[in-house]
Amino acid sequence: MTIAIVDTLPAETVSGRGGGGPAPTRTTIAYGFWIFILSDMVMFSAMFAAYAVLSGNTAGGPTGRELFNLHNVFIETACLLFSSYTCGLGMLSAERRELSRFLVFAAFTLALGAAFLTVEISEFAGMVEKGAGPSRSAFLSSFFGLVGMHGAHLTVGLVWLVYTVAQALAKGLRPVVLRRLACFSLFWHALDIVWIGVMTLVYLMGDR
C-alpha cells in the first residue's frame, strides 16, 4: 500500500539520496536492473580479456582474417543498431499508452533481433563446417565463448520481449508492465553496447 502511495507522488516532492523518503518503485527497479547490467558488463569484460589474450594463439589453424566475413558483420551491426532504435521508440509509445504503435515497434525489434541471430548462427555453422569449431584452437575457443555469450544474451532477450509483449496484451500497459518493459529496454541497449566492443575488437581488428 505504501508503495502505491509513493508511486503516485509527483517527482518534485521526492528528493534524492534518501532525503525525501523512499524513491518511486520505477526508480528503484530500474536502478537495481542497472546494477545487474553493470555486473553483466564485468562478466563480459572477462570474456573480452580472454579473447584479447588468446586471439593470436591459432595453433596453426585458421586466423580471423581467413574466417571473418565483414559483409555479414555489417548486416549484423545494422540489425542491432536499428533494433535498439525501434526498442527505444517502442518504450516511448508504451509510456504514452499507445498500444498499437508499441506493438509495431516491438515487432520490428523482434524481427531485427531474429535477423541478427540468423546471420550469426549461419556464420557459426559455416565455421564449424570448415573445421574451425571452438575446439580447433585457443583463438576459436575464446571467439565462440565471447560472441556466443553475446548471442545467448540476445536469444534470452528475444524470449523476454515476446513474454513482455504478451503481458502488455493480456494486462494492458499498466505500471508494472511498463517497469518490466523498461528493464528489457535497458538490457537491449546494453547488448548493443557490448556488440560495439565485439565488432571493434573481434571483427574489425581481427580482420587486419
Next chain:
Amino acid sequence: MNGNEHVFDDRPPGVRPQENTANFLSYTVGLVLAIAATIGSFVVSQTDLLWPPGVPVGLIVLAIAQIGVHLVFFLHLGSGSDNTNNILALAFGMLIVFLVITGSCWIIANLNDNMMPMPAH
C-alpha cells in the same frame, strides 16, 4: 520548502528528464551519430585512410565515441544531479572492466615475454 528551491531527484537510467516531443528526436539523433561512427569504423579498418599502425587506436576511439553516443542518446545518462547514482554505478563498473581487461593483457604479455623459447611445432 519553497517553490523556487532546487530539489534533487533521482532518475533511473533509461528515463528521459521529462516527457516531451524531443524524445523521438533524441533517439533519432543517437541513431544518426551511431550510424556515422559505425561506418567510420568500417572505413577506417578497410582503407588506408589512417596511418596503418594507428588504425587500432582509431578503431578504439570510434568505439568509445559510439558507446558514449549510446549511453547519452539511448540510455539517457547525463551529467544532471538526478543521474548521480546511475553515473557513479557506471563509473565503478567501467573501473572494474578496465582493470580486468588491461590487467589480463598486461600480465599475459609479461608472461609471454618471459617464456622460455619453445620449438616450433
